[in-house]
Amino acid sequence: MRIRFLHTEAFRLSAIYAGVFALSVLVLGAIVLVITDRAFRDQMLQFSSADIATIQAGYDGEGLDEAREVVEQSLAAPGTSDYFLLQQGKTRLAGNLPVMTPQTGPVSLPGSSPSHEVLGVGAFLAPGLYAFAGSDLYRVHKAQAHIVQTMAWLFAAALLLAILGGALVSRSFLRRSDAMARACRAIMDGDLKARIPVRGTQDELDRLAGTINEMLDRIATLMENLRQITNDIAHDLRTPVSHLRQGLERARTDAVETHSAALDAAISKTDEILALFAALLRIAQIEGGARRAAFTALNLAPVLEHMREMFGAVAEGAGHHLTSAARDAPAIRGDRALIIQMLSNLIENAILHTPEGTTITLALSQDQDRAAVTVSDDGPGVPREEHGKLFQRLYRREASRTNPGYGLGLSTAQAIAELHGADIGVVPGAAGFAIRVLFPAARKS
Ligand SMILES: Nc1ncnc2c1ncn2[C@@H]1O[C@H](COP(=O)(O)OP(=O)(O)O)[C@@H](O)[C@H]1O
Ligand SMILES: [Mg+2]
Structure with missing residues (x-):
């Protein structure tokens, strides 16, 4: 069986940390060993020097016999591992070491085995009278073995903990990445509503899951739009196309002289269908969001001025009056051509759906930190309960x-507003009809 968690990034990381930790335990152990070894040896040499001083004091005070006495008493002390030698010329006077070549200062003698090295101090009490005091290093070696053992346990425990921790962390990581994979597979299998579970911990996996879910929502919206458009095309092209067909059929049975008129009607019907097609596809394209790449920083005041120039004469020609009032407003980010398209739709509506003599007003102002564009008229307006329906694709009021028109002007405007992250809506309680678009201000960089 392949153990999956061994192959995760989390486990790899914990293994690296465990390695670094183990290495530092080793280095620390080595340092401790060197330091304690030195300290132990220093201490033993100090003890030995003290012993030599005692023997010397005995000799200085009461002569050779006292020095011998001191050595023998020291040897008789219970549980000691000390070594002594009192030697005159080539004769041992007292002690438990064989006669040796006198050496003064710190002396290290080979013991019975490597761990039984004898460390001590040698000195001449008087010319020709040599004394040595030392002790077995095996205690030092035992203490060091203890330290090494403790370090080894520590090392093993740390390694075990690191492996356990790594396995735990990777398992939870795996569990969550599996959940992601499961959600993705469910979506691939057609469950478009499936989403990656979010734990609410705001950690990196949670944020990743959140972003993927947002992406999935977006894709779902796009697919829903696409479905909607396909439906709209299927349903709403049927009427004009069947009218076209009826017209053509009727023309076939009619006298030949009327064919030209029938063909004209058919052509204009076809134009209408093509225009409807183009409008629907345009909405789909805008909702797809592909045009956001063409966004630039934009001041709305000149755009409004442009609209007034563009529609002033048309409005007057239709017996309307068009005015504009621009106040200070923050710059936005957007696609100028699309915003012009949106405002054109709103102004065209105000010209088309209101009686002669109506005044149309374009206004720009600041609403908190947003730029507000309002297109209003003092015409008959639309009853409150119908406001929601106006933005539905292909919806037209009975009166209009x-x-x-095809009932696509406001849905196109809404798609454009949404592309810009702007809120669009009918202003409630306006005298006549007013639509306001609130654009978020461009972020200053
Ligand atoms: N300024 C207005 N005054 C009155 N009714 C309006 C106004 N603007 C839009 N409407 C109503 O909203 C409906 C939807 O508008 P729109 O989506 O542009 O479609 P269209 O203009 O093609 O009918 C219109 O059919 C009309 O009934
Ligand atoms: Mg319209």
Whole structure:
């Protein structure tokens, strides 16, 4: 069986940390060993010097016999591992070491085995009278073995903990990445509503899951839009196309002289269908969000001025009056051509769906930190309960059916607003009809 957690990044990281930790335990152990070894040896040499001083004091005070006495008493002390030698010329006077070549200062003698090295101090009490006091290093070696053992346990425990920790961390990581994979697979299998579970801990995996979920939401919205458009095309092209067909059929049975008129009607019907097609596809394209790449920093005041120039004459020609009032407003980020398209739709509506003599007003102002554009008129307006429906694709009020249009002007405007992150809506309680678009201000960089 392949153990999966061994192959995760989390486990790899914990293994590296465990390695670094183990290495530092080793280095620390070595340092402790060197330091304690030196300290132990220093201490033993101090003890030995003290012993030599005692023997010397005995000799200085009461002569050779006292020095011998001191050595023998020291040897008789219970549980000691000390070594002594009192030697005159080539004769041992007292002690438990064989006669040796006198050496003064710190002396190290080989013991019975490597761990039984004898460390001590040698000195001449008087010319020709040599004394040595030392002790077995095996205690030092035993203490050091203890330290090494403790370090080894520590080392093993740390390694075990690191492996356990690594396995635990990787397992939870794996569990969550598996959940992501499961959600993705469910979506691939057609469950478009499946989402990656979010724990609410705001950690990196949570944020990743959140972002993927947002992406999935976006994709779902796009697919829903696409479905909607396909539906709209299927349903709403049927009427004009069947009218076209009826017209053509009727023309076939009619006298040949009327064919030209029938063909004209058919052509204009076809144009209408093509225009409807183009409008629907345009909405789909805007909702797809592809045009956001063309966004630039934009001041709305000149755009409004441009709209007034563009529509002033048309409005007057239709017996309307068009005015504009621009106050200070923050710059936005957007696609100028699309914003012009949106405002054109709103102004065209105000011209088409209101009686002669109506005044149309374009206004720009600041609403908190947003730029507010309002297109209003003092015409008959729309009853409150219908406001929600106006933005539905292909929705037209009964009263406006005789006016030109396909009921796509406001849905296009809404798609453009959404592309800009702007809120669009009918202003409630306006005298006449007013639509306001609130654009977020461009972020200053
Ligand atoms: N300024 C207005 N005054 C009155 N009614 C309006 C106004 N603007 C829009 N409407 C209503 O909203 C409906 C939807 O508008 P729109 O989506 O532009 O479609 P269209 O203009 O093609 O009918 C219109 O059919 C009309 O009934
Ligand atoms: Mg319209």
